[in-house]
Amino acid sequence: MTITPALLGALALAAAALAVSLCGVLAFGRHLRMQRSARTLDHALQDRAAASLSAAAAAAPATRLTPPPARGLFAALARASVAWLDTPFGRIAVAPEDRRLLERCGYLDVRARARFLAARIVGALGAPLAVFAVAHGGLSSARFMLLMFMALSAGFMAPKWFVRRRAQARQRAVENELPMFVDLLRLLQGVGLSLDQSLQVMIHDFGNVLPVLARELALAQAQFVTGRTREQSMKRLATSYENDDLAAIVRLIIQVEQHGGAVQDPLKQFGDRLREARRAALRARIGKVTVKMTGVMVLTLLPALLIITAGPGFIAVVHALAGLHR
Structure with a gap:
């Protein structure tokens, strides 16, 4: 060889x-x-x-x-x-x-x-x-x-x-699920459930609506049951996804666990701010799509429009020039 x-x-x-x-x-x-x-x-x-x-x-x-x-x-x-x-x-x-x-x-x-x-x-x-x-x-x-x-x-x-x-x-799924999570938490807190009961309801009954956050909450609850504090059990949820809104919600949950108090109004304001941020993001995406569609229309519709509008005149000019040469 x-x-x-x-x-x-x-x-x-x-x-x-x-x-x-x-x-x-x-x-x-x-x-x-x-x-x-x-x-x-x-x-x-x-x-x-x-x-x-x-x-x-x-x-x-x-x-x-x-x-x-x-x-x-x-x-x-x-x-x-x-x-x-x-x-x-x-x-x-x-x-x-x-x-x-x-x-x-x-x-x-x-x-x-x-x-x-x-x-x-x-x-x-x-x-x-x-x-x-x-x-x-x-x-x-x-x-x-x-x-x-x-x-x-x-x-x-x-x-x-x-x-x-x-x-x-x-990470994108967490951003999409966060407004629903805030609304559900506000609703469950408003009907008189405790924080533990609210989290358990979201884990058990809303796993299909919140597939990522429900799983993360289940992991946090499992750690909380084994003896960790609420802050320790939810620390990974606040830091892993690098989402400031999620970190703020986790801090609010920890404060409610430690000091108590009504959370309906802060959650309502937070949910409104999240929805407004999503509307702004959608408007920005629509603006980008409009700019991209302008180029597509120039490449596809403009030639057809020129042919339809200027085609008969161009053909008439060609026939007139051909008649002059005879």
């Missing part, structure tokens, strides 16, 4: 990947001995939180808090990746920014972060292998190595792009 530069580069890349894997195995063994007790305590706390969330899910069938356990090769790889999260490679592959994106998507447990790490490893190894199988021998060595590097980068970043798109979609 002839050794080409492309084949030599692929072998060097495979050797480098093997060396990185061996270093990771050694680091894993070292950190496994050092952090066994810490992981045991962490898993015990997670099992307790999962038990409370399961109880809340059984009490609220309309709001699905925990996804069904995954099976298969990828799930096995994710379970094996749990131990890699505490290694230096795991901290780099699943950075604090990635953890915040996962929390914004609703992936809160350590298994979700492990699946994210496994997806990055599979993408970083699978994409270069796919490129090597398809483009081997058809490109020069420099272009082949550049394509392999691009495939490695794309495979490593693809899970983050997916998680970021899902986080943005959930």
